[in-house]
Amino acid sequence: MPGTDRLVRGLGTAALPALAAAAVYGWTAWCFGSSAAPSDTVAVAVGAVLLLGACSGYFALVGGTGGFFGALLLSLGLLLTVTAADQAASRPAVAACAVREVRTKAEDSAGEGSPPTRTVYRLLLDCPGGYPAELKEGRAVAGKGDTVRVAYDPRRRISPELEGRTKPWTAGLWAVPLLALSATIAWLKRGPSGRYED
Template sequence: MRKSLACLGAVVVPSGAGLLLHLWAGWSMRSPVRVPTLLAVLAGLVLTAVALLAHNALFREGGSIAAVVLLVAGLGAVWVEARDSRVRAEVVTCEITGKARATYHPTFGEGAPSDMWLYHHPLDCPGGYPSEFTAEERIGEAGRTVRIAYDPARRMDPVLEKHNKPSGSPVVPSILLALSVVVSVVTIVGEGWTDVGRPGA
């Protein structure tokens, strides 16, 4: 009975935490209340910490580090998916007011992405925001107008209007959380849980 409850908990903790985090991330990024980004992220981290504590309480001395890593990675992917599923609510036509300033960003280590240049374009937009737009390529010369999509609450970075499309996908977070469940259940079954609900003989 205890083993069955533990297996049920191993399913409920990742899936429940993932659902709650997705709901919170989605609401905080589109709510008219305009939850500050820092507060939204802190609340997401608190929810993740609660999930980890629940996972630790479930396993006590036993459990699997791999399941914890997959749980954290899955919850992180949930946040990214929720963010990328949102679109910026406002679009404004801005004028590029000067030459783009280029900055070089090297990367290090084997398998790291290629070094990149970022181009920072000064803008003149109605209302004064955004005053600068950064992209991996030049979007135009001084005097050209561009249409920028932005979040009035500034919870997401501005993008070109043509890129203001939802790109999130639940596939990656679902796979990571499902793997966490599988590893957890296999660990519970394989370590031989006793009737008192903990690993051991």
């Protein structure tokens, strides 16, 4: 039945963002947390294939301007999904580190109406065992000579963070509406003939 086929295809395409996010999150979490995880090169290559494949498939199924903007929203949602997986990854070791030096760098945004200049604080650390050697923050968290507690992964698969700083739900909360909007565009673009139309 044409109507049933159209409904199934519409549901399948609208479900693509959620399925892609689950696949990307699962792959990223496994790469960060598993003792049998692949090398960084393989992890990044497979992650890129998942992300590009999902966005290309979405655009091919939906097409037109809706497909372009939906794929763009999908890519942003998937990148935030990777960020959420990174922030949720276990950093089981904690070290009390002395701040040897603090370097700041202003990062300008290009274009009119762009966000204001952002300052990145790079803390050079003296930690027991020599790792981690540095920590990057978006705000001033300590000065030279201070001691900070840093949570890190001894296998060095994920970047260190201040102890208690990681909040994976923040990136997840941003990812959900982007993925939902991408799914909504896919659902609304269904044409009466069963083909996606502008």
